Amino acid sequence: MxxxxxxxxxxxxxxxxxxxxxxxxxxxxxxxxxxxxxxxxxxxxxxxxxxxxxxxxxxxxxxxxxxxxxxxxxxxxxxxxxxxxxxxxxxxxxxxxxxxxxxxxxxxxxxxxxxxxxxxxxxxxxxxxxxxxxxxxxxxxxxxxxxxxxxxxxxxxxxxxxxxxxxxxxxxxxxxxxxxxxxxxxxxxxxxxxxxxxxxxxxxxxxxxxxxxxxxxxxxxxxxxxxxxxxxxxxxxxxxxxxxxxxxxxxxxxxxxxxxxxxxxxxxxxxxxxxxxxxxxxxxxxxxxxxxxxxxxxxxxxxxxxxxxxxxxxxxxxxxxxMPFERASGINLEKFEKLQLRNVYFKYDGTPVLTGLNFEINSGDKIAIVARSGAGKSTLVSLFNRLLSPTEGEILINGVPIEQYSLQSLRRNIVLVRSNDILFDTTIRNNITLFEDFPEDEIENVLKMCECDFVEKLESGIDTIVGERGTKLSDGQRQRIVLARALIRKPQVLILDEATSGVDGKTEERIFEKILREIETVIIISHRLSTVRKAKKIYVMENGRILDSGSHEELIVRCEKYTEILKEQFVE
Ligand SMILES: Nc1ncnc2c1ncn2[C@@H]1O[C@H](COP(=O)(O)OP(=O)(O)OP(=O)(O)O)[C@@H](O)[C@H]1O
Structure with missing residues (x-):
């Protein structure tokens, strides 16, 4: 039996x-x-x-x-x-x-x-x-x-x-x-x-x-x-x-x-x-x-x-x-030169979000992506370091399919910072280093770069424990520490998805100036006009496609959708 x-x-x-x-x-x-x-x-x-x-x-x-x-x-x-x-x-x-x-x-x-x-x-x-x-x-x-x-x-x-x-x-x-x-x-x-x-x-x-x-x-x-x-x-x-x-x-x-x-x-x-x-x-x-x-x-x-x-x-x-797991091994991404999207589609459980995207981002670009809420901006940028993978089409980095790069080198060099990224219930220092070794002066540098002067005023300074998910800090403070966590890793490409939405306009401006100077390639998603205007090139998205691209001045003249989105969804 x-x-x-x-x-x-x-x-x-x-x-x-x-x-x-x-x-x-x-x-x-x-x-x-x-x-x-x-x-x-x-x-x-x-x-x-x-x-x-x-x-x-x-x-x-x-x-x-x-x-x-x-x-x-x-x-x-x-x-x-x-x-x-x-x-x-x-x-x-x-x-x-x-x-x-x-x-x-x-x-x-x-x-x-x-x-x-x-x-x-x-x-x-x-x-x-x-x-x-x-x-x-x-x-x-x-x-x-x-x-x-x-x-x-x-x-x-x-x-x-x-x-x-x-x-x-x-x-x-x-x-x-x-x-x-x-x-x-x-x-x-x-x-x-x-x-x-x-x-x-x-x-x-x-x-x-x-x-x-x-x-x-x-x-x-x-x-x-x-x-x-x-x-x-x-x-x-x-x-x-x-x-x-x-x-x-x-x-x-x-x-x-x-x-x-x-x-x-x-x-x-x-x-x-x-x-x-x-x-x-x-x-x-x-x-x-x-x-x-x-x-x-x-x-x-x-x-x-x-x-x-x-x-x-x-x-x-x-x-x-x-369940399938991400293939982690692959070649090393030494120097980022360009990222190309070829006929890229993405669906969530069968619902299409991106429909046939074709465009290119080159090293040194400072670009912004503008679209209505829910249009697929966050989904799109999650494809750039394989947090998500296209359901159809291909993404090439330096002409090589993105899947052929090791995940570690890809995500070390192309870093995505989102507005709701969390802090862990440990010190500010650990939240920045994630327990990796970084020289003290580099930690101080990124804190300065992210306008984190509030840290010194905390009782234990950089060794202050921030509480579960960082609840002991304000939204704007939490976002600046999250940003410091990304910057200390010196990414070649930095993607900011509403990453400083909780920070006041003036402070954000100072942070962006430094980021645009220090980081080679920057991709910004923001609902602040002052931020988007800093980008040399702005991509306008609608219905999962790129509708137009150009500088703010160009788009405001020729792209009706752009002006519409600015009016409806943007703050100064
Ligand atoms: N995990 C998910 N599962 C299913 N659908 C999702 C998921 N994440 C997002 N979506 C859907 O995909 C579409 C695009 O979402 P996405 O977050 O990329 O838009 P977005 O342009 O970044 O929006 P926002 O400006 O509001 O942040 C939305 O309609 C959303 O409902």
Missing amino acids: NLFLFTGHLRDDIRKFERKYKKHYPIFFLLEGLFLTTNVLTPLLIKKTIDSAFYRGDVGEIALFSVLYFIVLVAQSFIMYKLNYSAAKYLLNASRARESKSAYAKILALPLTYANSQNTGDYLSVFMRDVPKVASGVYLGRLQFFFNLGFFLAVLFLLFILSVKLTLVVLVSIVLFFVSTSILRKMVIRASQRDQESYQRFLKRSREVVEGIPVLKQFSGSSFLKNFLDSSAGEWSRASIAHSTANELSNRNIDINRWIGSTIVLAFGIYLLWKGEISVGTLLAFESYMNWMYDIVRMALTGLTMFFSTLPNWENFARIFS
Whole structure:
């Protein structure tokens, strides 16, 4: 019988996963073997002690067997402790840490389109729930099942030696136990799946609520919370209760079967004892083995249930690895000369945003992109360092397809700064360096370049911790630190997507003057006319295409759309 009926790819994935931890198997085999030995010995010692007392009356023998019995019991608890300790250390903790790391690395390597289309809540629950469950369920659950199956066969063999007739009765009760448990197992697995799905929804919504506290405070979010959060909390709570109930029913079923089995075996055993077919010691040893047998079957089935009920976690975890990842290797981008777009199209989930773009950006260009909100400006500039990839057409850098460059060199040289780029909950210094080594004078330079004089006035200066997402700073201050983070890396091409929208006009002007002087190629997206005017060439976009290009003075005369956009959407 195939107890692990699941599809081929899943089985292969799980095998691959297990292979990483197989080196720890010997210690488990050793400890489980010792545990099995102590369990086999205890009923035998009981039998010996009782039969000595009943049939031989040898006090020395009774004392010897009693002492041995005690020693075996002490050894058994020590082995159990080592077994649990080793499982936690070598399997659970090791696999959790390792798998979390690999899932994290994979999420970082996902193309942005995937990272955006998935909910961050889904990723969070992969770390918080799926990885621990995968470690305990897929791994320990399966191991537990197979170990106990081995024990079961060993005990069955011993029972047959003690009494064939009694063993046949035990087998019948075990089959009944197995059937009823299998039915309940399906219920447990279904309940566990629902529990996990509703938890994921709740987690996602909780995260949004926490992030939306300022909005909810303003708009008195009580009915929002009721409809948005309470409903999903209620759903999760109901699913959780159903899951616990299914688990509890499954446990009670085990107990009921055990009592019924024990009673039948005891009654039949007394009958055999009365007929003189077995001794008192044999009956007691039998009862003891049989209790253990139930434990073994229970543990095996728990392992099986654990394994199956964590398959959804496994699927979530494995899904991350089945997503495409960005090809990172490639040639080095030494000197940026030009970027060409050839008939470039881009769609989000089938919705076209860019439709057949053809243009060129050369080293030394200072350009601006102007279009209505939602026209695709941010999407377009995300293509320039492969944060996104065109759905059709090609992008060439220095005449070479962009995909052939190593991601690291591409993104080091072509840097995109967006208005909502976040700061991490660490010092200003770390937010700029991202823990890379930069000389102190370079850090000071970029701070000056980005007009970050406010930093000196902070209590701990550059070592001030900025809070989660940089909440301890104002929008404009946060944006200037984000800009410093980009500039310290001395990019050859700097793309500013509303990067200083929170900074006042005068300060922004000073920053831009320095940037345009220091950085070779600059691409600006802004809703400020004073900023856009600084560009030597302005591209006007509409319906996913470039409509016109030229200087501000040229466009204002000949491009109606340009003047329209300036009037409707721009500030001075
Ligand atoms: N991750 C996404 N998934 C699906 N659609 C998206 C996604 N990001 C943007 N879009 C859609 O693509 C279109 C272009 O968005 P984009 O952000 O590029 O425009 P934009 O010109 O930069 O707008 P704005 O000036 O308001 O920042 C919009 O209609 C938007 O709804």
